[in-house]
Amino acid sequence: MAYWSDAGGDHATVWALIQLLQWSGGSCPASAVGYIYQQEGGSTHRWVLQQHGGVQHFVSAHSEVFVLEPKKPGDKCPTIWLRYAWEQLAGDGVNAATCNFQGGICAQGAACKFSHQLSQDESPLRMEKLRLQVEYYLSDENLATDSFFQALIRGSSGGWVPVSTFQGCPRIQQLKATSEELVASLRWSTQLQLREWPVGAEEVRRKNPLPELLAPKPPEPLNEDTLEERPLVLLRDCCDGWQAVVEDLERRSFCFLKRRPISEALLREEFQELLAFADWQTLRSKAGAVTRSTAWYVSPGCCCRYTYGEASVQAREKPEWLHHVEARILGDLCGLSRDQWPNSVNMNLYEDESQNVGWHSDDEGLFRGCQTDCRIISASWGASRRFEIALKDRSHISGKPSIFHDTLQGIDLHSGDLCSMEGAFQRHYSHQIAKGAASGPASSPAASLEKSCPYSTARINLTWRYIVSHKPYCPQSRVDQRQAPCTA
The missing domain is CATH 2.60.120.590 (Alpha-ketoglutarate-dependent dioxygenase AlkB-like)
Structure with missing residues (x-):
């Protein structure tokens, strides 16, 4: 792992990007690096990439770990691929080919060490949507007026909310998210605390105190023209x-x-x-x-x-x-x-x-x-x-x-x-x-x-x-x- 000493203090960002790529099956759009900005230490990752002059130069500086594939017709941005860093970090020294997991098939079969738990539709960008949506449900902004989650949190022991509860929320239903996906997405949250035991009964809670529930505001009286002032044929x-x-x-x-x-x-x-x-x-x-x-x-x-x-x-x-x-x-x-x-x-x-x-x-x-x-x-x-x-x-x-x-x-x-x-x-x-x-x-x-x-x-x-x-x-x-x- 000689590249650590040549990385100029980049090792934390390199590792974060390795995890992101491994999580998504070996590759992701270059724009997805914004996902690591949402993690703890995200501001440092952003600063490191800026010091290199952007994603392209950062990838080039660590070419023994990453490959930047040029944008193809129909792509919105280039694609970052993980070369063989996962095998190096695992200590087996195998220079395996890059994983290209698509359509449920991997060319390396069972020998591949990359995670295939997430399909193409379950990309980091999709997982980020799930995380942000759950964080919104438990945010000060929403809880100031959301009596349902307020009552659920106040009535629980320690403020824990079952992850499965969010599957009943309209936006989560639109994304057709499973409980396993929600748990995976919440591992990246810096705002919420996740408890992953026992399996199948995972829970999440806020790190900050619960805000007060605001009294609902009455509808504003709006003075429209009366039917006598301006007739209306119904x-x-x-x-x-x-x-x-x-x-x-x-x-x-x-x-x-x-x-x-x-x-x-x-x-x-x-x-x-x-x-x-x-x-x-x-x-x-x-x-x-x-x-x-x-x-x-x-x-x-x-x-x-x-x-x-x-x-x-x-x-x-x-x-x-x-x-x-x-x-x-x-x-x-x-x-x-x-x-x-x-x-x-x-x-x-x-x-x-x-x-x-x-x-x-x-x-x-x-x-x-x-x-x-x-x-x-x-x-x-x-x-x-x-x-x-x-x-x-x-x-x-x-x-x-x-x-x-x-x-x-x-x-x-x-x-x-x-x-x-x-x-x-x-x-x-x-x-x-x-x-x-x-x-x-x-x-x-x-x-x-x-x-x-x-x-x-x-x-x-x-x-x-x-x-x-x-x-x-x-x-x-x-x-x-x-x-x-x-x-x-």
Whole structure:
């Protein structure tokens, strides 16, 4: 190990990088060195690399241990490989070939000394996400308002929390993390203490004292124009059968529900038509899990794309086969004349109850839902799902809009049900489609009409909205825009 004496005090950083590479199967993107900055002594590691002039020069200075593979097409950065340092440190003196564990196969087979416990999808970057998420759950920031973890910690002996508890948290579920992965990720935490015995009952706790639980802040009174000051035409004014879910006059916010008014046979027929003819595009979470499939249709003359985070969906002109569905829902059931119909419709396909869309508001610039009155109409086909709404908490300690959990309410949307959100609802309320089946009885029998997306388990939702602010590249941005009738 002569390189230690030539390392100029680099040995701790060399060892940290060796561990990182060995942990990930022998290689990782060069950008992953940031992972060792999160360990104890991370600031020293950062300083060492800076003294060498960056990762590339550091790797070159220790070429007997590391290899830097140039960036290939499709890569975001070069790849660092571990040469044979693991065998040297183990004392066997074997100059083995570099491990290239991919797809569950290693060229060296059982003779390889590298750890293959983590697959490609379980990279250091993924493990860092898990660690950071658990650290957030137990952080001062979250615990100041999180009564669940506060009660769990205060009620435990010594403040220990079972690692398995975090598997029930939504973000950890999205990452599909196992208890073993969580334990592995928490070994790198400098904020939390991990207890790994007995195996299968691992626990973690904070190193710092527990912060006080802040009293929930009441929703801020926001003075919107009254309906007398600025009239608003609601769907219940256009036709009968709407039930009020939210009727918040102070916030000028309304949500209405109309239960299934048509036959099961027609719903099944329309479900199959939507499933077969829509141009579905799959959406995935940052962790790679499918959240739903979507399609985006607009009126003639518009080409505005619709964006979901980093995903962008191409606009397609409303097809002829959609006209009879719109005529039934927008015309017959909502009481709108043809010139009052929304000029866009977004379709979402949830293949099973594990796919969902989390808390959000329809605040896209296309619709200006948080700036002016906005009418949104949605219809459901297939399996029942739970639709939840709650007041926004803009003063949440995280700095991001959250919700007042004590205002949360939900309704079960069954096949054929219509739901509207109107007025300033998007400005003051958030909503989501929760994971899991609805608590009420499903409106459809268990018969399967489609192998991939059976009517009894899949759900299709159509959401109609008014585009009032077209994208600059859209031809419609250069003409006067017709305002949605609900802004009158």
